[in-house]
Every structure is written in C-alpha cells, then in structure tokens.
Amino acid sequence: MPLANRLLLLLAALLALSHGQLFPKHNGEGRTNSSHQQVLGTGEGCPSLKITHANTDFALRFYHLIASETSGKNIFFSPLSISAALAMLSLGARSHSQTQILEGLGFNLTELSESDIHRGFQHLLHNLNLPSHELEMHVGSALFLSHNLPFLPKFLNETMAFYESKLFHTDFRNIAGATQLINDHVKKETQGKIVDLVSELNTDTLMVLVNYVYFKALWEKPFIFSMTTPRNFYVDEDTTVQVPMMLQDEQNHWYLHDQYLPCSVLRMDYKGDATALFILPNQGKMKAVEEVLTPEMIMRWNNLLQKRNFYRKLELHFPKFSISGSYTVDEILPKLGFTDLFSPWANFSGITDKLNLQAPKSFHKATLDVNEVGTQATAATSFSVRFLSAQNNHRVLWFNRPFLVVIFSTSTQSILFLGKVVDPTKL
Incomplete structure (x- = not known):
C-alpha cells in the first residue's frame, strides 16, 4: 500500500486555577510535614522520582526558549502537561522518532529504560490524581480516534494503562462536530477555564491527543x-x-x-x-x-x-491578577531537538500500520488566577x-x-x- 500522509494532531491543554508546594512542606512552627509523602509512596527510589530531573530540565529549556522569543510578555504554561503528552505519543512512535521524543524530553536512555519512563509517568499521574479535601487537581489525557482507522491494540492499551487516557471514536469528516466534541471535553475537564482549544481541524485528521491539567488550591495563609x-x-x-x-x-x-x-x-x-x-x-x-x-x-x-x-x-x-499562555508547540519543539516529530519522516507505525501518520500541529493553553484565597x-x-x-x-x-x-x-x-x-x- 502506498504511503499516505494523514494528520495526527497533538494537543496539550492545561489550567491553573487560584491557590499552592515543591518538596517537603513546613508548618507554621518550621517542622517538616511528610505524612502526605508517606501516604503517596513517593519516597526515594519510587518510579516518579526517576523522571523528576528530566522533567524539570525540559520545563526550563522550554521556558528559556519562549523567553528568548517573547521579550516583554507574560509567560505561563504547564511543562508537565506537555511532557506527559509527548511521552504518551512516544508509545506510538518507532525507531529514531521514538528515541528523539524521549531524548528530547531529557531522558538518558542508557540510564533509564523506556518502560521505566512510562512507569514513572504512570506513578506520577496516579499520585497527582489522588482525591484530596484540601486541593483539587486533575491531570488527564484523551484520544480522539477516527472510527475508520484500525489502531493497534497495544498502543491503545498502553495509553490507557500508563496515562489513564480516555478514548473517543470520532467522525473527523464532520469537522464542526469533531471540533465541538474535543473542545467540550477539554472545557468540562478544566472546569470551563480552557475553551476553544481546537480550531484548525480538517478532514485529513485521524487522531487528536489532548492532555490537560486542572489545579485549584487554597493558600495556607490567605489574604484578607x-x-x-x-x-x-x-x-x-x-x-x-x-x-x-x-x-x-x-x-x-x-x-x-x-x-x-x-x-x-x-x-x-x-x-x-x-x-x-x-x-x-x-x-x-x-x-x-x-x-x-x-x-x-x-x-x-x-x-x-x-x-x-x-x-x-x-x-x-x-x-491579584489573571494571566494566560497560548503556544503553538510544533513551532517550539524542533528548536529543542524534536527535529523530525512534525515532519513527513516521523515514524508513528506503532499507532497504526495501515497509514503513514504525521503530526503537523500541537497546541498548548494555560490560565492562571491569583486572588486572596489562592494563587498561581x-x-x-x-x-x-x-x-x-x-x-x-x-x-x-x-x-x-x-x-x-x-x-x-x-x-x-x-x-x-x-x-x-x-x-x-x-x-
């Protein structure tokens, strides 16, 4: 069968809502409160800590590039949302494309295996999504799949197992209907804060990957x-x-x-x-x-x-303020080492072996509200x-x-x- 380019659209969406801690937290008397860490099982050697340094390094490389190109403007994004979406996409990449994604995210594949990376994200996302009466946090992914395309079961099973992704069969021939389906889902999952994430679908689209983060917390010491x-x-x-x-x-x-x-x-x-x-x-x-x-x-x-x-x-x-950030990620990632990801040479044969998929567009949106009871x-x-x-x-x-x-x-x-x-x- 001759190769036929079809569009694979990668979307990363996030929300930060009002209210906020990295590493052990102290109470008002200066003592460390580690009970939550023990409950979550995030001690030394846990899977998620193996990916922390790479995720932090990617976050700052992404920031430095945006800052160098957007002087004098607000910047706000979720590096976790982008990293998780790319790591999830790597499950369907093969050969050099898979290596380029994982190394572009900052992982040393001679020290950390592919399975360790995905288990790290699995553990991280599971802990972040644990219910809490003090803080609302939800990190999630969704795959919108053309109902006409035979996707490989291994790809679908692994995205659900490692990234808790939801699957939606979608008729991309109905552009308006597909766009509304995706935007309504993201709007719902981010409590109405991320709207109109997708606006550039076309009838060649076969898959849309969405990742989102919703976060709402209260200050430990609120303002009056x-x-x-x-x-x-x-x-x-x-x-x-x-x-x-x-x-x-x-x-x-x-x-x-x-x-x-x-x-x-x-x-x-x-x-x-x-x-x-x-x-x-x-x-x-x-x-x-x-x-x-x-x-x-x-x-x-x-x-x-x-x-x-x-x-x-x-x-x-x-x-007290609100800001937001909106980025066309496919224009940023090639400058961070993802040179083939959005080109015709990308290999996504792990998603389907029937067509040559291409990832031409990637969007990311973030919002932040800061007020007396919470901040971002x-x-x-x-x-x-x-x-x-x-x-x-x-x-x-x-x-x-x-x-x-x-x-x-x-x-x-x-x-x-x-x-x-x-x-x-x-x-």
Whole structure:
C-alpha cells in the first residue's frame, strides 16, 4: 500500500486555577510535614522520582526558549502537561522518532529504560490524581480516534494503562462536530477555564491527543479581602499599570534575599500537596536571573527555604491578577531537538500500520488566577526587599514589578506550572 500522509494532531491543554508546594512542606512552627509523602509512596527510589530531573530540565529549556522569543510578555504554561503528552505519543512512535521524543524530553536512555519512563509517568499521574479535601487537581489525557482507522491494540492499551487516557471514536469528516466534541471535553475537564482549544481541524485528521491539567488550591495563609487596594505595578521603565495589591502584614513567611544573585525568593504554601516559589529579580535584573534559572538553582533555593532562619515576619504586598499562555508547540519543539516529530519522516507505525501518520500541529493553553484565597502567579516591586527601621528589623517585600513563578507538587517534586508575570493586567 502506498504511503499516505494523514494528520495526527497533538494537543496539550492545561489550567491553573487560584491557590499552592515543591518538596517537603513546613508548618507554621518550621517542622517538616511528610505524612502526605508517606501516604503517596513517593519516597526515594519510587518510579516518579526517576523522571523528576528530566522533567524539570525540559520545563526550563522550554521556558528559556519562549523567553528568548517573547521579550516583554507574560509567560505561563504547564511543562508537565506537555511532557506527559509527548511521552504518551512516544508509545506510538518507532525507531529514531521514538528515541528523539524521549531524548528530547531529557531522558538518558542508557540510564533509564523506556518502560521505566512510562512507569514513572504512570506513578506520577496516579499520585497527582489522588482525591484530596484540601486541593483539587486533575491531570488527564484523551484520544480522539477516527472510527475508520484500525489502531493497534497495544498502543491503545498502553495509553490507557500508563496515562489513564480516555478514548473517543470520532467522525473527523464532520469537522464542526469533531471540533465541538474535543473542545467540550477539554472545557468540562478544566472546569470551563480552557475553551476553544481546537480550531484548525480538517478532514485529513485521524487522531487528536489532548492532555490537560486542572489545579485549584487554597493558600495556607490567605489574604484578607478588605486589605486589597489599587497600587502601581512597574512593567518597565516606561510603563506603569494599576493592579489590586493584596497585603499581609502580620504573618511569617519563608523568604530570602539571595546573597549571590540579584533577586529575592518567596515560598508560599498551599493547603495540601502544593507549593509556589515566587522569584523577584532586582530592578532591571530579570535577564540576569533567568540566565541562572536551572534545576540546580531551583533546588538550591528550595533547600535554603527549608531552614528555620528564613522563616520570618514579613510585610508582603502581592498582586491579584489573571494571566494566560497560548503556544503553538510544533513551532517550539524542533528548536529543542524534536527535529523530525512534525515532519513527513516521523515514524508513528506503532499507532497504526495501515497509514503513514504525521503530526503537523500541537497546541498548548494555560490560565492562571491569583486572588486572596489562592494563587498561581505573582508580581514584582520597585525594591525587591526593603529593610525599614533597622531598630525593629521590619521587612517589607513588594511584588510590584516583573517576577517568575514556579508551582510544584510537593510529594512528587514535579513542576506543575512555570511562568513569568510581566504585566498582570494583560490576560
């Protein structure tokens, strides 16, 4: 049978809703709370920890590329959503295409087998989807399959076993109906936050892969609504906008002013299995901080913020806002080593052996809401840390200028969301 190109559409969608932890969490007295980690079975040697470093490395490589091409704009995405979707797609890839996907995700295949990678994602997704009365989190995948195409049972079985994917038989000849089916499913799974993810289907489409993350959590230390007031946010030297600025002036927080880098780092815990790090560069030093944003640096900040002497009373000014990110992933991934994935040379014969499938388009959307009861992003300040009145050592931290945000699952040590808030008034 002659080779016939058909479209394989890869979609990654995510949602971050208001509210936030990476690594062990401390309570108000500075003690580590590891009970959740024990329940989840995420101790040393567990399958999900084997993929943590690669996932973190991919997240930051993806961020650095976006940041280099979108200067002066907000950035927000879920690296976990993109990594899980690509790893799932690799189940149907063969030969060099499969190797390119897994190595592009940062995995060393001489040290970690393909089965270890998929078991790692299986364990990670299972733990993230465990029910919790404190935090809503749902990570999921869906395959929309043409009812006219004979898909290989091994591919379908493995996507369901490792990635808990749902299967939908779809009539792609009805473009409007197929588009609505996919968008309605994503909208439902993300509580209405991700809408119109798909808009470019055509009658050659044979499969659509969707991955989504829904996250909603409450601050461990919420802000008081009545203390929120309009304040200036300094986007750059020439642009100032007004944002609702939240205030806490009687709470202790985990934070530090880096002795070696021009930034301050604030750790804000959510109720449940999540934490956020907000990284506030000194005035005009965003690029300098971004250049050293590595897995090792994030680990360093996190380790420092486990130390009791960094848990201190702080007057915290923090913006209330919503931002979103939308990315055409197939234009980004080739620059990260995925050179053949979206080309006619891609080999997806593990999905079906009847046709030569091609993956020409990949979309990713993310949204983030931050308010008094919860958060997913933060703003910056003219002066990262001001020490007023040396007599009583009163510490004030203003997030009223551009800053970075990293949201973690504590027990799995996985980055759920990553971004940069440049202008909190730009949705």
